[in-house]
Amino acid sequence: MVQPDMEKSDTISNSIINNSFKSSMYIEQAVDNSLKEFKKLYEENIGVVYPVTAEWLLEVSNEVDIRVFKRAIEICAERMNMNLSYLKGILKKWKDANITTYEQLESYKLQHENKKSKKTNSVVSKNKFANFEQTFTQYSNKELDEIIKKSQKAKFK
Template sequence: MAIYRQVHINYWQDGFVLDLTPEEKYFYIYIMTNSKTSQCGIYELPKRIIETETGYNRETIEKLITRFEDYKKVIYCKDTREIFIKNWIKHNKVVSPKVKKCIEKEIRNIKSKDLLDLFYKECNKYGYDIEKVDIDDRWQGADEVKDNDGGQDKKPEQSQDRKLEQSREGDDISSQVTDNNKEEHNEKLGKMSKLYEANVGLINGVVGEWLIEVSESFDVELFKKAIEIATDNGKCNRGYINGILNTWRSNKVSNYEEYKAYVVGLKKREASYGRDNSKSKYARELENEDETIYQKPSDEQIRAVRELCKGE
């Protein structure tokens, strides 16, 4: 789970939000950004925690939860004290392999089978291939079952091993996704975000997802270099920068040291090609980073993208 949640600036102008009371607006943004939120949109949220973090009393909290259930925005499971934010997966797309892996680990800790089933339905609806976890099978090792041969009650060794393995998986979630490695990744993502805002423009949801993908493939110094090249060519926009990064990716360049070696290689190839009056293709590649790949989208392409966004 990330240590921050992005809220789109259009939140306050959303048709649904405009009709909410101030109390409801605060509560709605709280359930999307509080300290317990998860990447999958289902997380345990005891009412006592809500009381502590919002300052609302228990009666107000129960009233607000009921309202948002009536609005069909959330589902709250009283038995497991878990909340499910409907359509969360629609607006927080699973496009990164690491995000997908994080979600698949999170859902192993979901206690409510009903909420998990709803989550899978939304994944199918929006075309996300998420590995399914059967809650009954997950806890099978804790129950006694009949031995088919002798009719004796016993705990199967296979189930116990499976339970132990899953327990270890739960312990390892933070080590790979949410602890030191994730802190380093978040720091890296933060630096890239600042570079983008300072040189390109504001970060919306689409750009945010793109920056996450970029941060998983390139280091900060190389990302800065891509911005510098785009700026020097007078085309400092996301599409042009992404084109530069794609060329580096295809040449297996992911950090600044590899980039320097890549430039040396281009210069050597250019030198071996010959020094006549016309520039070689290697020189053109070095100077322009394959200019043809990063053409500015046409008005027709921009209109097509806008129509696609409206359709969502």
């Protein structure tokens, strides 16, 4: 199996990142610094930046805030799934929900948690123990002990 030439790959990805074209020098430098942050986060957490990945990072850096990208990487780490496809999936889900800033992401998380808590509160258990607490709150401890003793005597006669 042929191993990719890491030095050549890194040189190509750096040239793609360093040659990001913008009209003014100020914008180019800001984009370049932002892109370097994306690249650094990716390399530290996911792996080597190949040319195709560098192009994708360029696109992502134009679409989302660096903090959103960092949070996506944190989620990959939490789920112990540190690969590009998982990272892309997280970012695609957020892109589909029109999330580009960290504030939008926080708002989205709060909405999602509220929906989740409403769902769990409205679910009614249909098993025979659904009213377990309510059934026994009407009896005192002594009454419950008597009920248990009668039940046990009936079973072991």
